[in-house]
Amino acid sequence: MPAEIPEKFLDLFTKKAFANLATVMPSGHPQVTPVWCDLEDGCVLVNTARGRQKDRNMKRDPHVALAIADPENPYRYLEVRGQAEEVSEGGIADDHIDRMAKKYMGVDKYPYRQPGEKRVLYRVRPEHTSTMG
């Protein structure tokens, strides 16, 4: 069942707000790390590199949760739960990480690219949302 991100929390995606992305390890235990995020057509976009723990986790089990706090007020936050679907490896994912570098760092090109690194873009369609503040 798709859910909608409440309109009054959409501003978080215009700010430099990090998403704390929780995925599930092969053991069934949770893992969580902060990531850049973006909104497109009501879905949360996250970008990672092929082979990282969260990439491997999302490929195996697409269920994720994201907590996104307002950088100006940590008591105001959005939680999104849903399934992560791979959108692209390279190409669109490369363009997207450069857009995120612009948003979060003010630079035109993502500066931390490692040799051989393949960027992967995932789209999370919300199935549940909750908010605070």
Place this chain on the structure above:
Amino acid sequence: MPAEIPEKFLDLFTKKAFANLATVMPSGHPQVTPVWCDLEDGCVLVNTARGRQKDRNMKRDPHVALAIADPENPYRYLEVRGQAEEVSEGGIADDHIDRMAKKYMGVDKYPYRQPGEKRVLYRVRPEHTSTMG
């Protein structure tokens, strides 16, 4: 296997740094919300109220993950994975939430207590840590 939080990240617990606490839902899917946190004897302490989703999740499946970012630098963070063990309901948990209110809000008493709310204190003994920055 217990793990230690790297010494150079212990300062996070002296700052008003939030922990993004990931737990596992009955469905096996992850859930994540920001919480206040504290360090004691190498373990991360988190305080919730009896009956909340994360309380129910941790009682059923103690495996959790926490991402704790430096409020002064979001690119510097600590991830802790481990098992949450209940320390106290009321009593020590009540004293702890007041200490957290002091740390995060500068007040002597936790101001958001609801009628009938029972505070619960959990201790997470690290089994895995990773850091960035």
